[in-house]
Amino acid sequence: MTQDMLLGHPWFAPLLSALIAVFLALLVHRVASAVLQRVTRHTPVLHALLVNIKPAARLVLPLLALQMVWQAAPDELRFIAGVRHLNGLLLIAAAAWLAIRAVNGFADGLIAKHPYDAADNLQARRVLTQTRVLARTANSMLLVAGGAMMLMTFPGARQVGASLLASAGVIGIVAGLAAKPVFSNLIAGLQIALAQPIRIDDVLVVEGEWGRVEEITGTFVVLKIWDDRRLILPLSYFIEKPFQNWTRHNAQLLGTVFVYADYGMPLEPLRAEVERLVKAAPEWDGRFFNLRVVDTTERAMQIRVLCTAANSGLAFDLRCTVREGLIAFMQREYPQFLPRLRVEDGDAAAPRGAAALPPQQQPV
Known part of the structure; x- marks a missing residue:
């Protein structure tokens, strides 16, 4: 039964x-x-x-x-x-x-x-940035489309949609103003993916901070600062405001070192020491280096050293190595030509007739 x-x-x-x-x-x-x-x-x-x-x-x-x-x-x-x-x-x-x-x-x-952990990873970083930004944009659109399709299965939701369309003018203005940051970031994300002003692992100087692009999401960019802080910026920032990109076409950089010396300092020993320091440094990539006097003051001359490295991190270390080596060389070999402030004897520098005045009446 x-x-x-x-x-x-x-x-x-x-x-x-x-x-x-x-x-x-x-x-x-x-x-x-x-x-x-x-x-x-x-x-x-x-x-x-x-x-x-x-x-x-x-x-x-x-x-x-x-x-x-x-x-x-x-x-x-x-x-x-x-x-x-x-x-x-x-x-x-x-x-x-x-x-x-x-x-x-x-x-x-x-x-x-396209692995991007290689030394010359420009193409890999380009693919990585485009893929991640476009994938996140597509995911956002798929989520919205899925939610919309689910709502359309409810008769009440269709009626609400019809009533909203009747007042589309006012609602469109309000929604446009409210969604302006969202749409600006969405459009900025597409522009970044296609034009690529920045890429994953690019070295940037933004808002006075030096760091690497750690992550690019659908709404913001995470910049890892050199001291492990994180700077969070909206995507639209990189479309609307200027910033420095040190790895736009390649990671190679030209490092600069400035040293001040007395006018009596001979330049040829300095050039020889720079050559020795740069060629001995493992950070140098073998492309270029030189030493030039680029400026003078009433007290000293400004000496500039240029040297190249494969990336920004190596360039910073190379600059420190050259700077420390030049200072040590001058301290050891030419200490008399280090920058110094000359102070003349008061009597010798005083104008004629001033020495006859009592100390409290000496001209200042």
Whole structure:
């Protein structure tokens, strides 16, 4: 009797079909994922995409199969409309998740194909920046699209949308003003991804701070300062305001060292010492160095040393090495020509007739 009641229940056939559909969907997912991953093992980008979407696909395929079963069920079946709606919402959410994971997997594959830990990593950093910014922008758009599609399944939400359209003029102005930072950052993110004024791992001088670009998100840029502080700036900052990029085309830099010396200091020994210091320094990249007198004052001459290095960090260390070496050389070999302030004897420097005046009446 109980068996007859169970077999005769209106939900028996749909539930049995649902179980069979879920089992077949999981079987298809298992076989297809194994075959596709084996086929794409020699294409890193597609392989990374397939590996990344595997968990989401394990959810999407059964939900898709269930939706087909519920759509085939009789319309007069009790609660079938609610089940269809709930399954549709879950399917939209899972499909959005699948699309986001597909974008992230494709981005991860491209980044892995262009490693940026090499010495000359300009192309890799370009790919990394474009991929991450565009992937995050696409993810934001997919989230918004998924949420919008889920809301559109509710009749009430469609009515609200229709009523909002009736007052679109006022609401459009208000929404435009409120969303201006969001849209400006979104547009700035696309400009940064395409024009690339900055890239991941670029060396920048921003707001008087020196640091490297550590992260570029959909709304802000994280700059790692040399003393491990973090400077957070909106994306629109790098479109609207000037800043210095020391690695725009390559990481090589020309370091500058300034030293002051007395006019009596001979320059040839200094040039020889600079050559010795630079060639002995492991930070020098072998491209260029020189020494020139670039300015003079009434007390000393300004000597400039130029030397090249492969990147900003090495250039800073090389400048310190050369500066310390030149100071030590002058202290050791020519201490008499170090910058000094000359003070003449008071009597000798006094104007004629001033020495006859008492001390309290001497001219100042």
